[in-house]
Amino acid sequence: MSEAASQNGSQEEDLELPLFNLSTIATATQNFSPHxxxxxxxxxxxxxxxxxxxKEIAVKRLSLSSWQGVKELKNEIKLISKLQHRNLVKLLGCCIQGEEKLLVYEYMPNKSLDFFIFDPKQGKLLEWAKHFQIICGIARGLQYLHQDSRLRVIHRDLKASNVLLDNEMNPKISDFGLARSFGGDQTEEKTNRVMGTYGYMAPxxxxxxxFSVKSDVFSFGILVLEIVSGKxxxxxxxENHGLTLIGHAWTLHKEGSSFSLLDERLRDSPHNRKQVLRCIHVxxxxxxxxxxxxxNMSSVVVMLGSESELPQPKQPGYSTEMASVKGDNSFAKPKSSSMNGMSFTMLEAR
Structure with missing residues (x-):
């Protein structure tokens, strides 16, 4: 890449990714113009x-107060530079120069998934078939991370705002700052620093x-319920007397009325009732x-693409509101607290 330049030989060797000059990025973004x-x-x-x-690019510029330091930045770079899949965002390069920490991605013209499924106006633009395509694409991306990639990667922060959409509305999983790779036969790991977005976190x-591949599976399940319901x-x-979205979906399923979970904006447009019910069930x-x-995600991909009978789900996590898990908290300003003798990092939504 002609625009990329080595700023530090050891860094380039360490990161295994082209390094952009800060001046190149500044020119490309018109000096990080608000426009x-x-x-x-x-x-x-x-x-x-x-x-x-x-070539159009998206530049992630980490703030000086960001929770994501050089360590997390290098972690994201090392992981994503080794991953290649149509449902993962492509990292083109990076810049670590002075106090600037920048990641350069392929540009996604349709922003992130949350912009469409939660916005009253934008939500009307996507028919059910596109919703289903997005669900299946995310599932394939996770399957690749968990099973088919060179590394077994746990994302740890899968949510609607971390799924980007290309010009054909194909989903691409992004933001690997919290991701961890497993080697050999390792199946889970324990950390004293819980980081992610409450609501999407597995219990x-x-x-x-x-955390394990199954904690990512939990986050995927939340995402599916959000995509189907628009909530x-x-x-x-x-809105539901103490029931969470999970609890509401679980109650409807037990009553045999899962279809009423479907976003009202989708009910008057073409949809496949069996597909909708299958997505909720999965x-x-x-x-x-x-x-x-x-x-596991391999089974999820098969279940979404078949008409075979599905096992009945057992009691879900977070079916009712819990005082200990409040708000869509994510990373911005750390607030240390403890629960059961364990340190938590709770941060504001991003």
Missing amino acids: NKLGEGGFGLVYRGKLEDG EYAFDGL KIRGFHH GLLCVQQSPMDRP
């Missing part, structure tokens, strides 16, 4: 840019620090309380 801002979160800002050859991770996992309890299988009961 080019694509989004904002706890990590900092994302800008749209255009290189001299006309065993949120409370005991245990956010956090805040839903205000979502509930993914959010079961016990990790052992949840399917």
Whole structure:
């Protein structure tokens, strides 16, 4: 890549990825002009840019106060540079120069998934067939991370805002700052620093620090329920007498009325009733309380693409509102607290 330049020989060897000059990124983004801002979160800002050859890029500029330091940045770079899949966002390069920490991605013209499924106007633009395509694409991306990639990668922060959409509305999983890779026969790991987004976190991770491919499966199940219903996992309890979105879906399933979970905006447009019910059923299988009961992503991909009979889901996690898990908390300003003798890092939504 002609625009990329080595700023430090050891860094380039360490990161195994082209390094951009800061001046190149500044020119591409018009000196990080507010007019080019694509989004904002706890990590900092994302800008749209255009290189001299006309290639459009998205630049993730980490703020000085960001929770994501050089260690997390290098972790994201090392992991994603080794991953290649149509349902994963492509990392083109990076820049670590002075106090600037930048990641350069392929540009996704349709922003993130949350922009469409939660926005009253934008949500009307996608028919059910596209919703189903997005669900299946995310499932294939996770299957690749968990099973088919060179590394077994646990994302640990899968949510609607971390799924980007290309010009054909194909989903691409992004933001690997919290991802961890497993080697050999390792199946789970425990951490004393729980980081992620409450609401999407599996119970065993949120409370005991245990994460595995099954904790990602739980997050995927939440995402499926959000895509089908058009409702956010956090805040839903205000409308349903203490039931979370999971609890509401679980109650409807037991009553045999799961279809009423479907977003009202989709009911008057073409839809496949069996597909809708199957997605809800699979979502509930993914959010079961016990990790052992949840399917792996390979099974999820098969279940979504077939008409075979599905096992009945058991009691899900977080079916009712719990005082210990509040808000759509993610990373911005750390607030240390403890629960069961364990340190938590709770941060604002990004």
